[in-house]
Amino acid sequence: MIENINWYPGHMKKTRELIQENLKMVDLVVEVIDARIPSSSRNPIIDQLVGDKKRIIVLNKSDLADAEENKAWSEFFKQEGNMVLAMNCMSGQGANQLIRLLEKIRDEKNKDAARKKPLRMMIVGIPNVGKSSLINRLTGKKSAKTGNKPGVTRGKQWLNLGNDMQLLDTPGILWPKFEDPNVGLNLAFCGAIKDEILDIATLCLELIKVLQVRYPEMLMERYKLTELGETALDTMELIAKKRGFILSGGRIDYERTGKTVIDEFRSATIGHITLEQVEPY
Ligand SMILES: Nc1nc2c(ncn2[C@@H]2O[C@H](COP(=O)(O)OP(=O)(O)OP(=O)(O)O)[C@@H](O)[C@H]2O)c(=O)[nH]1
Ligand SMILES: [Mg+2]
Numbered sequence: 001m002i003e004n005i006n007w008y009p010g011h012m013k014k015t016r017e018l019i020q021e022n023l024k025m026v027d028l029v030v031e032v033i034d035a036r037i038p039s040s041s042r043n044p045i046i047d048q049l050v051g052d053k054k055r056i057i058v059l060n061k062s063d064l065a066d067a068e069e070n071k072a073w074s075e076f077f078k079q080e081g082n083m084v085l086a087m088n089c090m091s092g093q094g095a096n097q098l099i100r101l102l103e104k105i106r107d108e109k110n111k112d113a114a115r116k117k118p119l120r121m122m123i124v125g126i127p128n129v130g131k132s133s134l135i136n137r138l139t140g141k142k143s144a145k146t147g148n149k150p151g152v153t154r155g156k157q158w159l160n161l162g163n164d165m166q167l168l169d170t171p172g173i174l175w176p177k178f179e180d181p182n183v184g185l186n187l188a189f190c191g192a193i194k195d196e197i198l199d200i201a202t203l204c205l206e207l208i209k210v211l212q213v214r215y216p217e218m219l220m221e222r223y224k225l226t227e228l229g230e231t232a233l234d235t236m237e238l239i240a241k242k243r244g245f246i247l248s249g250g251r252i253d254y255e256r257t258g259k260t261v262i263d264e265f266r267s268a269t270i271g272h273i274t275l276e277q278v279e280p281y
Helices: 010-023 044-050 067-079 095-109 131-139 181-189 200-214 216-222 232-243 254-266
Strands: 028-034 055-060 083-086 119-125 157-160 165-169
Touching (some): 010 044, 028 044, 028 131, 055 067, 055 131, 095 165, 119 131, 131 157, 131 165, 181 200, 200 216, 232 254
Parallel strands (some): 028 055, 028 119, 055 083, 119 165
16 A cells, blocks of 8 residues: 655645635636546645635546546536536547637626626646646647646746636646545546656556456456456556566566556556546435
């Protein structure tokens, strides 16, 4: 077990203050979450800060997640009273729907106004979830810097959407302590936590534990296993052997196996996977 994953560098504390300061200036908050971990990727600090402010939840990276679960989670968040959209910021799927929704909110805001005011919104979420990619989709150009690692955006950035809409990109933030260790693991699996502070072999072992229960067939198919091991470690060793990740003297290369499985999970090469299910009511 990986104990106490923690990553709360100073810039996240600053971002928290930035969100707080700018909240009164915006009409709307767009909370971007990761469709593979819809519960773990909801930051309780953001939830607390945003409070009753109008909010749209974007279930991003929906292309990497289980399509059935995307539907179930969208429904769940709707029932909680949120506006929800499943998106893929790589292909742009869902972007037009989001723009239409934003235009509707903008027009409602200006319904009785003598002078039209722009709709101002803030994009918030955990690191690496696709906030800047979403902004680039909305602006239709590369306005914000993106990258395949957490902590790419630093400082705030106001952008003009042109059609009387303005948005603020913010750096991804986490929170100081994950009460539930599974939340820390889920965030680490999905790349929201800096890989440099993680032990990739142990992380892989934890991921296999989850996949063995949630998606056993996918795991077997991807790694051409006729059966899973008795333990996650056994399965990891079977994968290593299948792939030939063996060091001199016949020792298993856990590091390389770990990196491979984690990478293949993150790119959905193993399959479309959602790690968390909606809790039954
Ligand atoms: N498959 C897939 N990848 C995505 C999607 N959206 C973003 N990405 C990728 O996810 C990575 C992170 O995207 P960013 O837009 O930089 O994420 P961010 O939330 O701004 O990250 P920080 O600024 O570090 O907090 C990049 O490699 C993107 O290409 C999506 O919908 N699907
Ligand atoms: Mg960013």
